[in-house]
Amino acid sequence: QFDPSTLTTFADAAAGHEGVLSDPTGAVVVKPCTEAEVAFYEKANTSHPEFARFMPAFMGTLKLGAPSIPQSNSDIVPSSADGASGSALPPPQIEGLKALGHLPRTHAPSTSIPPDDASAAGLDMNDPGPLKGRHLDTELHIVLENVASGFKQPNILDLKLGAQLWDEGAKPEKRARLDKVAGETTSGSLGFRVAGMRVWQGHNKVDPPKQTGGKELFTLDSNTNVLTYNKFYGRTFTAENVIEAFKSYLSVPSAGISKEISLSLTQNFLSEIQEIQQILESQESRMYSASILLVYEGDPVAWKEATEADARYEDEDVEDDDEDEDSGKKAFAVKLIDFAHARFEDGIGVDENMLKGVRSTVKILQELEREIPS
Ligand code: ADP
Ligand code: MN
Incomplete structure (x- = not known):
């Protein structure tokens, strides 16, 4: 099978x-x-x-x-x-x-x-x-x-959580290496950093964005028109400007992602991550280097279909619902992933290290929610 x-x-x-x-x-x-x-x-x-x-x-x-x-x-x-x-x-x-x-x-x-x-x-x-x-x-x-399945054009953002990125089992060299990266990035200041990103640029050919500085930060696949941002991209941001990464993710004019769609998605992501925050605040766990994986439908036509199908599904009476089943089309998804260094344990209290990143993400999405309509 x-x-x-x-x-x-x-x-x-x-x-x-x-x-x-x-x-x-x-x-x-x-x-x-x-x-x-x-x-x-x-x-x-x-x-x-x-x-x-x-x-x-x-x-x-x-x-x-x-x-x-x-x-x-x-x-x-x-x-x-x-x-x-x-x-x-x-x-x-x-x-x-x-x-x-x-x-x-x-x-x-x-x-x-x-x-x-x-x-x-x-x-x-x-x-x-x-x-x-x-x-x-x-x-x-x-x-x-596969969190990205059910999407025609999955636009994906991986947010790596934690200012401390190592667990108790890590050797001093690894701790030092990860602490250094954290200290130089928003991992240290905000408790999360952009680990990577994939964004569909639309049906028409686009020019890759200009790269400044030495390191390559992204590559445009000329066949798929997907712009992939690598791990060095997320390391270039500070607490003050990391909102720009979220804008590159959620605002894609060349693909026809309108302000209306961006705003709706920002609100969708916000409420999911606020729910994650509440759950984390009520449980005793440690997760080092786990990620929030955000996915949304980057094709506006498919996004609209999925959004309308969701609305119909939610309106339906669960009892006599044969025809309007869940379409399988998704407008967005929010999951936590990467639990190589994660555990639940009674008595250890809440995971403030992870929560710092989750709360910062909420703040930035709230800022974006205020900014988009203007
Ligand atoms: P690691 O960072 O240790 O290599 P991850 O679990 O973070 O392992 O997986 C690497 C990447 O694979 C993630 O950034 C994410 O894009 C993708 N990925 C992992 N698990 C899933 C999943 N269940 N669905 C979709 N994509 C996933
Ligand atoms: Mn990972």
């Missing part, structure tokens, strides 16, 4: 390490993870349902693509003419997936794995590739709902 050989590189990652995969339907992401992250998803789902509502649905774990399995390069190159390579991946150990049994049906295992994606699955011995630089050289993967 779920065939790991059909997994390919996830195209809608806004930040973070490489190595995130997706299935052919795009309904799920499969991400290298730690045991701690799996444990956190399990704990949240069993004991903290109000918080779990803001997490991607957890569908199970997979073991795949251990970099040590292929012995030579010839073992990993798809051998048959059509590139069919269902056997290129080691037999997966699937935990929880069958039991849950609600993964979408995938295509037959004849789907090819382009070399890039074979590498993304950790199969290329010569190129340590996506697993390079990861502290977790792991074959353990978590299977999650």
Whole structure:
């Protein structure tokens, strides 16, 4: 039912390490993870349902693509003419997936794995590739709902939370390195920074924005017209001007995102994040380097359809509702992600480190809400 050989590189990652995969339907992401992250998803789902509502649905774990399995390069190159390579991946150990049994049906295992994606699955011995630089050289993967699915043009913003970005288990070198970045960015001043961003620029060709200074901050894909902002982009802002990043995210005239849409989305995001704030204020937890993942429909036509479908859905009487079901189209989504260093623990009090970033985000969205109409 779920065939790991059909997994390919996830195209809608806004930040973070490489190595995130997706299935052919795009309904799920499969991400290298730690045991701690799996444990956190399990704990949240069993004991903290109000918080779990803001997490991607957890569908199970997979073991795949251990970099040590292929012995030579010839073992990993798809051998048959059509590139069919269902056997290129080691037999997966699937935990929880069958039991849950609600993964979408995938295509037959004849789907090819382009070399890039074979590498993304950790199969290329010569190129340590996506697993390079990861502290977790792991074959353990978590299977999650893809928060960006259901969107025609998902515009994505990853806000990395916390002024302290390391947990108690981190070595002094790592603490120092992360503290230095925090001190030089809005992580330190506001408790969050823009970790990455993807914004569709519309149907017509646009020129990439001018880049000043030495480092490349963004790239425009000329095929998709998606402008991807990398991790250095978010590091250029201060507490005083970080609102400009939110404007680049929410105001996209070339795509036809009007002020009306920007304002509506700002208000949608605001109320979701205020709810997250309330939940965090009422629970005892620690999350270091978790993110708020914001997604909205960047195609104005699809945004309108999704918004109208939502309004109809909410008007419907739940009882006699056969025709107007949830359309599956989404106007926006807000989730918390990245729980490699997260835990619930009685007696530790609320997570002020994370809350600082959440409250700052609320403030900036409120400022934006006031500014947009003018
Ligand atoms: P890390 O930062 O440790 O590499 P993350 O969990 O932050 O791992 O994932 C990296 C990126 O992948 C995120 O910035 C986000 O864009 C994307 N991503 C992760 N999980 C999901 C998900 N469930 N749905 C959609 N996108 C996701
Ligand atoms: Mn991350």
